[in-house]
Amino acid sequence: MDNNQQFFQTILNHTSDVLMIVDRNRHIIYITPNVYESLGYRPEELHNRDGFDLLHPEDKENMLQRHHNLLTSKQSNTSEYRMIRKNGEVRYGECKTTPLPDTENYLQVVSIRDITERKRMELELEYHKNRHEVLQNSLKNFSNDLSFVMKHADLEERLIKELITILPNSNPTIMKIFPKNIHLSLGKMETVSDKVLIKIGERLQSPYIMSINASTIREKMESIWLETLAYYSMMVFENLNMIENLIQQLETATRSKETPQWVLRLMFNLQEQQRLTLSSDLHDTVLQDQIDLYRRLESLLNRYEIDKEVKTKLVGIEQGLLDIIHDIRVTCNNLRPPLLRELGLKRSLENLFEHIQVSSTYKITFTSEDLSMLPLSEEQTIGIYRIVQELLNHAEEHSRANEIKFDLYHEDHQLKLVYSDDGIGESSSSNHLRLTNVEQRAQSLGGKMEISLEPGCGLFAALQLPINLERSLV
Structure with a gap:
């Protein structure tokens, strides 16, 4: 018997969990010596x-209710x-309490495990996930918003606003x-x-020169965000300078209300370059x-x-990361359609319609001739693709259509794209701007x-597009 007691005591002395026995009123009758390492108290x-004297004040009310339920139900809880x-x-701490209702004074065996490091890891993962979402959004x-910035002052105002929102007290x-x-x-x-x-x-x-307080940058991802934000601003700033110079040239060269083709072409090319860079x-x-964060979590x-x-919570975070990655x-694919040059216009549009059809409320009908032998340039291909995207956006946001149709064919040395829908046919200011953009793109x-x-x-x-038209920026 002495050997068994010694063996039992050895186990208690070396277990990582704190074990204690409490009575009905939670008074501690016995607690293992390792409570000193965990909480700094000696057993005596x-x-x-x-036992609830050891709890954080904000957690006591909840734990009192759980203890009452345990005594009533006579069921273990964690x-x-x-x-x-x-x-x-x-x-x-994570504790599992096992009631012994048949004992004198209703004893309970409590096993307490220190989960501080695990909890910190969970909180850190949750913080990084949420912070990544905030920075990404x-x-x-x-x-x-940069697509609506037309002046340097507008860019400056929008940049300062974003810095204040994401990095409070950065004093930008x-x-x-x-x-x-x-x-x-x-x-x-x-x-x-x-x-x-x-x-x-x-x-x-x-x-x-953008200036902020250095102390507000605490994470590597915030540095990456700041550099990316600055890079976006830098490209728009350069474009604004170029546009400003071109406008000055135009004012001295012409008083025509119609924007010259070369200017439209230049602006759309710059827009595509910016989208490619952003993507x-x-x-x-x-x-x-x-x-990288997803793989680290998966490995964990x-x-x-x-x-x-x-684990269920972590799997939820893991799924959230997958959604963000998707x-x-x-977003990258919308900014720059993948394999557009390799697949060709017809196949790329089929892929686009297939993707849109999954989430749209309208039916898409697409007919097309074999265009593989037509000498379409990359600029023409991406231009037609963008026109189709704008028409799809119109159908999604304004038309309330049940069915939309696209017909793409070649006739009389021209590539023709015909779109129609059975929508309401009403125009709004935003819709007017979208359709104007389609006309300017063409x-x-x-x-x-x-x-x-x-x-x-x-x-x-x-749309009627001459496919052998030689165009120049000058």
Whole structure:
């Protein structure tokens, strides 16, 4: 018997979990010596004390209710709560309580496991997931808004607004004087004293330098976000400079109200270049970071034994990361359709319609001739693809159509695209801008677009594009 007691005591002395026995009123009758390592108390200090004295005040009410339910149901339960060490440090604990209702004074056996590190890891993973979502949505909204920025002052205002929103207390400013004895490369982040500086461009021989408090950048992903934000701004800034110069040239060259074809072509080419750069940047930075975080979480789930409830939460986070990765890939594909040149126009449009059809409320009918022998340039291919995207956006947001039709064919040395829907045919300001953009896109390709929008008759649009037209920027 003495050997059995010694063996039992050895197990209690070396178990990682704290074991204790409490009575009906939660008074501690026995607790294992390892409570000293876990909470800083010696067993004799806790003898006859209420076990709930060790709980965080905010968790007591919930635990009192759980204890009452346990005594009533006579069923074991498991719960998580915060514990206060003797030195005041807060630790997370997971306890399993087994009632012994047939014992005198209704004893209960309590097993307490310190899960602080696991909890911190969960909170850190959740924080990084949420922060990634915030930063990703910020870049998405910012890049979308940049398409409406037409002046340097608008860009400056929008940039400052985004910095204040994502990095509170960053005190963002735009400096227009070069700092002394400091060389700043375009788009490169430099830390000077307590400031982070990024040069986003020059205008009228004055620099535009973004400045924020360095202390607000706490994570690598925030540095990547800031550099990406600056890069977006830098490209728009450069485009605004170019557009400003072109407008000055146009004002001296012509008073015509119609925008020249070469200007439209230039603007759309710049837009496509910007989209390509944004797509590549998202793919090579934000997307890769998300994939890396997902793989780390996947490895964690496969490598360690994790409580079922916690594992369920982590699997939920894992699925959330997969959704974010999917959304980023969709955004990249929208910015720059993959394999457009390799697949050709017809096949790429079929893939687009197949993808849209999954989530749309209208039926898409597409007919096309074999266009593989037509000498379509990459610019013409992407231009027609964008026109189709704009018409799909019209159908999604404005037409309320049940069916839309696309017909693509070659006739009289022209490529013709005919669109029709059975929608309501009503026009709004945003819809008018979208259709104007379609007309300008067609004009930039040297073609013309006939558009008819009548209430109750839906939208009819016909593109005629000469396929052998030689065009020049000058």
